[in-house]
Amino acid sequence: MDVFFQQYFDLDVISDNFEFVLKGFAETLQLAILAGILSLVWGLILALLRAAPGRAFAPVRFLSISYIDAMRGIPLLLVILLISGSLPFLPLPESLRIPQWLGKPDPFWYGVMALTLTYGAYMAEVYRAGLDAVPFGQVEAARSLGMNHSQAMRHVIVPQAVRKVIPPLLNDFIALMKDTSLVGVIALIEVVEAGRTVQAETFNSSALTLGAILFIVVTIPLARIVDRQISRQQVRFQRG
Amino acid sequence: MVRVEGLHKRFGKLEVLRGIDLDVRKGEVVCVIGPSGSGKSTLLRCVNLLEPPEEGRILLEGEEITGAGKGKSDHVRRRIGMVFQQFNLFAHKNAIENVSLAQVRVLGRSADEADAKSRALLERVGLSDKVEEYPERLSGGQQQRVAIARALAMDPHVMLFDEVTSALDPELVKEVLDVMRELADEGMTMIVVTHEMGFAREVADRVVFMDEGVVVEQGPPSDVLSNPREERTSRFLGLVLER
Ligand SMILES: Nc1ncnc2c1ncn2[C@@H]1O[C@H](COP(=O)(O)OP(=O)(O)O)[C@@H](O)[C@H]1O
Ligand SMILES: [Mg+2]
Numbered sequence: 351m352d353v354f355f356q357q358y359f360d361l362d363v364i365s366d367n368f369e370f371v372l373k374g375f376a377e378t379l380q381l382a383i384l385a386g387i388l389s390l391v392w393g394l395i396l397a398l399l400r401a402a403p404g405r406a407f408a409p410v411r412f413l414s415i416s417y418i419d420a421m422r423g424i425p426l427l428l429v430i431l432l433i434s435g436s437l438p439f440l441p442l443p444e445s446l447r448i449p450q451w452l453g454k455p456d457p458f459w460y461g462v463m464a465l466t467l468t469y470g471a472y473m474a475e476v477y478r479a480g481l482d483a484v485p486f487g488q489v490e491a492a493r494s495l496g497m498n499h500s501q502a503m504r505h506v507i508v509p510q511a512v513r514k515v516i517p518p519l520l521n522d523f524i525a526l527m528k529d530t531s532l533v534g535v536i537a538l539i540e541v542v543e544a545g546r547t548v549q550a551e552t553f554n555s556s557a558l559t560l561g562a563i564l565f566i567v568v569t570i571p572l573a574r575i576v577d578r579q580i581s582r583q584q585v586r587f588q589r590g
Numbered sequence: 591m592v593r594v595e596g597l598h599k600r601f602g603k604l605e606v607l608r609g610i611d612l613d614v615r616k617g618e619v620v621c622v623i624g625p626s627g628s629g630k631s632t633l634l635r636c637v638n639l640l641e642p643p644e645e646g647r648i649l650l651e652g653e654e655i656t657g658a659g660k661g662k663s664d665h666v667r668r669r670i671g672m673v674f675q676q677f678n679l680f681a682h683k684n685a686i687e688n689v690s691l692a693q694v695r696v697l698g699r700s701a702d703e704a705d706a707k708s709r710a711l712l713e714r715v716g717l718s719d720k721v722e723e724y725p726e727r728l729s730g731g732q733q734q735r736v737a738i739a740r741a742l743a744m745d746p747h748v749m750l751f752d753e754v755t756s757a758l759d760p761e762l763v764k765e766v767l768d769v770m771r772e773l774a775d776e777g778m779t780m781i782v783v784t785h786e787m788g789f790a791r792e793v794a795d796r797v798v799f800m801d802e803g804v805v806v807e808q809g810p811p812s813d814v815l816s817n818p819r820e821e822r823t824s825r826f827l828g829l830v831l832e833r
Contacts, residue, residue, distance in 0.1 A: 494640065494674075496697075506691075513682065
């Protein structure tokens, strides 16, 4: 039992490396928030393209559905490796091939891209469910007032759909946040990679425990917010 | 004002409208009655270009509106107000926002102008004390009156009503019919699908009886409702008046 505590809860290891792991967690949070916001936007765009009306938009619908299906089917780790392994060699300007925007290293940006491409697809599916859940009468009322498709979407359908899907979007955000650890494989020192570095140096896993605790500190309140949102919506639903 | 010529509408194999002709003059109130499934809603939805017909044409103020391009359909709909059985108020907007939204976004009125117009309309339908309420906190009758105000806000040239009191509790029907009666008195051109025979008798200039996608007979309410010529009409009236 002592060995167990020493391996996972060695306070000396934790305090010696606290700052280093915390810095890794800051990287994790930045990656999660940036990719999270971009996924929210990209997902909505995909969902709207998928809902574009009429025969003229059939190719657009087909492309967006294919994209969503493909991205949902490929492991995120592979997407990260594919992007970081080929983007540097594509015939593009250097600032795109090896992006170092805002003082962040290129693995950070490859991570943002991979997470956004993948989670945008997940979130598009969530938005779609929300769009479908808005009663058709709302569309008809909007159209009968002379709104065109995009006005009806923008002012009537999307605002209602987004409200309905805030809880599942938050769930996806929690999942995204945890998946940032995969970006560690391309040498971004996010919190898990930081913990592994310490582990390799000290032959002790306590820095990883610290990483787990840091995650929990953020994800548990988020999960509670999701639950509160869901029960609030249920009350509304019961009231009619 | 509104002229429907030889209108046919199919959903797959089902032919819902089978050659409808209808002529509504300016300021006229036409009540459309008929059994459920006879195509009344579909007719209104075709007039409002929510459904494209397969055959026939529809003219609004002398101009053909069927087969209009997309942008043009949106334009046409501004001149046609429509009120639905299920109210369809925008659930995320309060009463006055419901009435103002399209004024600002479609007609390009300023927020102030739309606001003033919306308040006046809500007062006219007797809801000046509910301006800020959300639909979920309004009774069915109140929601329906907001929906009428919302349609009127676009200054439509003709108003379509599709069984607007059918989803209401009996005690709330009158407040909605009163608003419609006033509108008719002011000279609004109206096509009203309804099961309220009292309203039709009192307010309609003409009653149209539809069955199985055709107009079976039409004429002044005193003829169609009291002395129908057609067997099908009297059978329908017998069933309705029994209740
Ligand atoms: N969008 C639709 N798709 C398929 N069938 C429809 C659709 N709308 C209406 N119908 C059918 O058309 C017929 C007439 O409907 P409707 O116009 O709503 O009749 P009414 O309003 O007189 O009750 C019904 O049989 C109905 O099931
Ligand atoms: Mg109907």
